[in-house]
Amino acid sequence: MGAFDPIATYEKGTYIETDTGNKVSRKATITGATNIILGGKSIIQTGSILRGDLRRSTAGQHVVITMGRYCLIGEGAIVRPPGKMYKGSFTFYPLRISDFVQIGPNSIIEAASIGSGVEIGKNCIIGKFVIIKDLAVILPDTVLPEGTVVPSMSVWSGNPGKLVDTLPETYQEAMEAKCKSYYQRFRAT
Amino acid sequence: MSVLYSCSHLDSPHSPLPPTYPSSSSSYHQLDKLYFCEECDAVRCDQCVAVEIASYFCPNCLFDVPSANVRADKNRCARSCFSCPTCESSLSIQASDVPTESGQPGPPYSLICSGCRWSSKEVGWSFEKPTGIALQLQKMNHQTEIVQSEFDSLKEHLESYISLSTPAPSAPSSIRSTRDPSRQISHLTQMAQKALHRDVGGMVAYSARSKGRSTGKEGEKEKYGWDELGVYEAKGSWRAGGESVLDGVDILRDLEDSGAGGMAEVGKRWGKSWDNSKMTKDVLPQRIPLQTKLTKRCPHPNCRHLLIQPDTKSIRMKIKMVAANYLPLVEIGRRRRRIPSNDMNEASEQPTTEELERRRRERRRTRGGIPIKEEDESMGLPLKRGETYLFQLALTNPLYDPIQIRLTQPHAAKDVNTWCNVSIPTQHFTINALKDAWAYDEEEEEGNDDFLIGGSEAGFSEEGTTTTGGGSGMGTLGKKSRLSILGGQGTKKGRDRETGVEKRSNTSKVILLVEVLPDNNTGDRVRFDLEVRYTYKSDEMATPTEPGEGSGNGEKRGKKEEYKNFTFWIRIDLGVVE
Ligand SMILES: [Zn+2]
Ligand SMILES: [Zn+2]
Ligand SMILES: [Zn+2]
Ligand SMILES: [Zn+2]
Numbered sequence: 001m002g003a004f005d006p007i008a009t010y011e012k013g014t015y016i017e018t019d020t021g022n023k024v025s026r027k028a029t030i031t032g033a034t035n036i037i038l039g040g041k042s043i044i045q046t047g048s049i050l051r052g053d054l055r056r057s058t059a060g061q062h063v064v065i066t067m068g069r070y071c072l073i074g075e076g077a078i079v080r081p082p083g084k085m086y087k088g089s090f091t092f093y094p095l096r097i098s099d100f101v102q103i104g105p106n107s108i109i110e111a112a113s114i115g116s117g118v119e120i121g122k123n124c125i126i127g128k129f130v131i132i133k134d135l136a137v138i139l140p141d142t143v144l145p146e147g148t149v150v151p152s153m154s155v156w157s158g159n160p161g162k163l164v165d166t167l168p169e170t171y172q173e174a175m176e177a178k179c180k181s182y183y184q185r186f187r188a189t
Numbered sequence: 190m191s192v193l194y195s196c197s198h199l200d201s202p203h204s205p206l207p208p209t210y211p212s213s214s215s216s217y218h219q220l221d222k223l224y225f226c227e228e229c230d231a232v233r234c235d236q237c238v239a240v241e242i243a244s245y246f247c248p249n250c251l252f253d254v255p256s257a258n259v260r261a262d263k264n265r266c267a268r269s270c271f272s273c274p275t276c277e278s279s280l281s282i283q284a285s286d287v288p289t290e291s292g293q294p295g296p297p298y299s300l301i302c303s304g305c306r307w308s309s310k311e312v313g314w315s316f317e318k319p320t321g322i323a324l325q326l327q328k329m330n331h332q333t334e335i336v337q338s339e340f341d342s343l344k345e346h347l348e349s350y351i352s353l354s355t356p357a358p359s360a361p362s363s364i365r366s367t368r369d370p371s372r373q374i375s376h377l378t379q380m381a382q383k384a385l386h387r388d389v390g391g392m393v394a395y396s397a398r399s400k401g402r403s404t405g406k407e408g409e410k411e412k413y414g415w416d417e418l419g420v421y422e423a424k425g426s427w428r429a430g431g432e433s434v435l436d437g438v439d440i441l442r443d444l445e446d447s448g449a450g451g452m453a454e455v456g457k458r459w460g461k462s463w464d465n466s467k468m469t470k471d472v473l474p475q476r477i478p479l480q481t482k483l484t485k486r487c488p489h490p491n492c493r494h495l496l497i498q499p500d501t502k503s504i505r506m507k508i509k510m511v512a513a514n515y516l517p518l519v520e521i522g523r524r525r526r527r528i529p530s531n532d533m534n535e536a537s538e539q540p541t542t543e544e545l546e547r548r549r550r551e552r553r554r555t556r557g558g559i560p561i562k563e564e565d566e567s568m569g570l571p572l573k574r575g576e577t578y579l580f581q582l583a584l585t586n587p588l589y590d591p592i593q594i595r596l597t598q599p600h601a602a603k604d605v606n607t608w609c610n611v612s613i614p615t616q617h618f619t620i621n622a623l624k625d626a627w628a629y630d631e632e633e634e635e636g637n638d639d640f641l642i643g644g645s646e647a648g649f650s651e652e653g654t655t656t657t658g659g660g661s662g663m664g665t666l667g668k669k670s671r672l673s674i675l676g677g678q679g680t681k682k683g684r685d686r687e688t689g690v691e692k693r694s695n696t697s698k699v700i701l702l703v704e705v706l707p708d709n710n711t712g713d714r715v716r717f718d719l720e721v722r723y724t725y726k727s728d729e730m731a732t733p734t735e736p737g738e739g740s741g742n743g744e745k746r747g748k749k750e751e752y753k754n755f756t757f758w759i760r761i762d763l764g765v766v767e
Contacts, residue, residue: 003583003696004522127303133251134504145278145304151248151480152504160278160304163248163480169497170221170511172504 002181012188014046023186028073035064039099041183042071051080054092064092068099068116070179076106082128093129100179104140115152117175135172139164190568192519193217194512195718195758196234199488204599204758208716209607217760220519223512224496226487232512232757233496239486244501245479249279253501254479265476269322271300274312274472278304282319300474312473323476339424346421347380384421514587517594517620517723519759521701523581525563526573546575546707571767572715575707579700580763584721586620586695593619593724594697599758600718608715608766610704615689620697705766715763722756 015023020040028044030036032052044050050073056062064081073079083092096113103109104122111130114120118132121140132138132150143159150156155165195205195216206213215236224233245254247266254262271280283301284294297315300322301308309315316325444451453472485497498508563579572578586592596616600607691698705715 003518003520003585003698004581143304145302147281147303148279149249149251151246151251154248154480160276162277166480168219168222169506169509170513173513174221 005181005185008186009189032064035062037063037066039068041069042067043183043186044073045075047076048073049078054081054083056092057089063094065095067097070100070183071097072102072182074103074105074122077103078108080110082110082112100176102179117172119175135167137167190521190764191762192521193760194220194223194232196223196232196237198237202231202756204720207600208718208760220513220516224485225510225512225515226492226494226496227510228492228494229487229489233487237488238496239488241484243482243484243499245481247477248480249477259479264479266479267323269320270477271322271474272477273302273304273307274474275307276302276305278302279477280474309474342424343384343421347384350418380418383418516757517587518585519721520583521580521761522568522583524566524568525579526566527577527579528562528564571765572705572763573767574705574709577702577704579702581698582701583696583698584620586623588725589622590726591619591622595722597720599720607717608709608713609706609717611717612702614702615699618687618690618697618699621692621695623695703763709766711766713766715766716760718758718760720756720758722754724752724754727751727753
């Protein structure tokens with residue numbers, strides 16, 4: 001997979017590596033870290049923002065963002081849970097991201113769930129409560145309005161985003177290999 | 190820059206036409222979009238596979254629609270999924286702003302677009318329940334439904350006639366109708382004319398009319414003895430109240446108010462062209478079209494094996510015969526421009542043709558002894574006329590056994606005009622077997638390639654088949670991929686050291702020399718074809734080997750193991766000429 005893919009390097013010490021192999025930039029803004037669960041071998045790049053502090057207003061422990069394995073949050077991407085008025089008060093709802101999900105640089109994510117093997121290009125806006133099923137591609141600069149449902153094996157593009165294509169049957173293996181390969185190539189200098 | 194694979198479709202595999210023939214491009218596809226039929230031992234593509242619909246589903250509510258309902262539902266979601274008339278986003282259902290007694294949001298419900306804030310209140314649609322919107326709408330019987338019911342009753346009217354008039358035809362009449370193919374068409378045209386009480390255009394109708402005129406009354410007697418079609422009574426008349434004139438005035442008035450923006454784009458009216466209004470405000474939400482999951486079969490009439498069988502309940506595939514599991518992946522990269530030593534100080538920006546020719550000959554001569562400088566370049570840059578470039582061609586083995594490669598050029602004949610001359614210094618080489626990721630990690634730690642021998646060999650293969658499918662290709666991995674379970678130890682020590690080949694795990698890289706010819710035009714795409722033959726170990730021990738194949742290739746192995754060749758063709762596009 002990608003015999004000519006270049007090594008993606010970062011300056012030593014600019015990323016923290018966790019026990020489970022997550023690589024988190026020191027220059028990423030992660031608020032409410034106790035409400036965020038990372039599955040391992042995921043990369044959170046410089047300038048990205050994860051809003052774990054936007055939790056449900058009721059008392060008790062609430063997980064705000066869960067993320068699977070081999071995920072990538074690109075530079076400057078913003079990941080925050082969706083919220084809405086419910087029974088007279090404003091409430092946030094958890095955001096679930098599965099394995100093998102890549103979110104491109106400067107994209108804004110307020111989805112309810114993102115399935116496994118999903119690639120979101122750069123500069124996308126994924127609206128509140130969007131549901132992206134397993135295996136889908138959101139092309140760069142796409143805007144998905146609130147509540148959009150993206151079915152498996154579909155490709156979306158445009159503003160507002162529309163279903164423009166379907167994925168080849170080989171997509172799952174290709175996407176998993178791509179995510180693993182990126183993780184392996186993302187090393188300190 | 191791309192590497193595409195050829196599909197010979199239903200023909201027996203053969204070298205496709207050279208890239209200079211525009212028609213040849215239709216047989217090239219990306220590897221990840223190709224299928225492989227084990228029975229035919231051939232590549233198949235989306236253009237040639239036989240496709241059947243396995244299931245229908247709504248892309249918005251994800252409901253699986255039983256195929257029995259699809260026709261009646263007119264291929265659209267019959268639940269509550271509508272697309273916005275202005276931006277085509279899916280509409281969501283919103284409760285009324287007016288709070289009910291219980292304090293909960295309640296009826297009336299409307300459809301709103303979260304993309305552009307369009308609301309169905311604009312067209313006067315509101316609903317009592319938040320579910321089954323399509324059904325509620327049908328009961329409300331809107332304009333489109335009136336047109337639809339008119340169409341349905343007209344169809345019904347004609348169908349009753351068609352079923353009456355098509356009893357088993359007697360022999361002479363069937364002969365007559367085959368002799369006169371226009372009869373059937375004029376028959377239909379006439380039926381339509383009668384039903385609509387007006388002329389229907391078309392060649393047949395015209396020729397029938399003019400014929401009638403020339404032959405006069407005699408022709409009328411010649412009329413075929415058709416049944417009379419009863420007069421169709423329209424539910425509503427287009428003539429009623431002469432409203433078409435008034436409509437025009439209204440449209441002009443509307444246009445004056447709204448400006449040109451009030452006119453709906455053709456694209457938005459396309460799906461409902463029977464509707465008269467051309468105004469944006471009259472474009473109504475449409476039910477969302479259904480999507481399908483497809484079953485794909487080998488197109489060969491004697492084969493018809495399943496290549497793709499989706500699971501209607503999940504994203505898994507029950508059968509997935511994709512070429513990426515059989516054919517090596519070919520990639521091109523690491524572009525370098527060759528700079529002969531005596532050229533290095535030359536700064537001529539626009540060399541003449543003679544000058545280029547001289548340099549070319551120079552380069553040919555110096556290729557042997559004198560060291561030549563090479564400069565790394567970005568793959569995206571345009572190519573320069575008359576220059577020689579070095580590329581690396583990377584081939585990745587998808588099989589759990591090593592394979593041997595032979596690279597050749599299919600259109601070597603000199604009369605084929607081309608954009609470049611290609612030479613392949615290393616035409617024969619091997620590629621290591623595919624292994625699990627952890628096996629490669631060990632290999633890297635050890636810092637050598639002789640990893641094939643060792644205790645891990647037997648263990649990895651069985652596990653390998655279950656993990657690399659990524660979950661979905663499981664159980665469908667081909668015979669070739671499972672070979673290593675049967676196969677013995679891999680390559681012998683030291684055999685991995687091949688000159689001119691750069692090896693890393695299951696990828697081998699070789700050099701490709703490409704000389705861009707001086708007579709190319711600016712903007713030409715430099716393309717060439719390669720023939721790739723690979724030799725693999727086959728486990729079909731019981732079957733006799735095909736003649737001329739599988740005779741081994743110099744390696745001393747057990748007699749049980751057979752070797753087979755598979756040949757495919759790729760087209761490489763290196764980009765444009767400056
Ligand atoms: Zn084909
Ligand atoms: Zn077949
Ligand atoms: Zn639906
Ligand atoms: Zn809209």
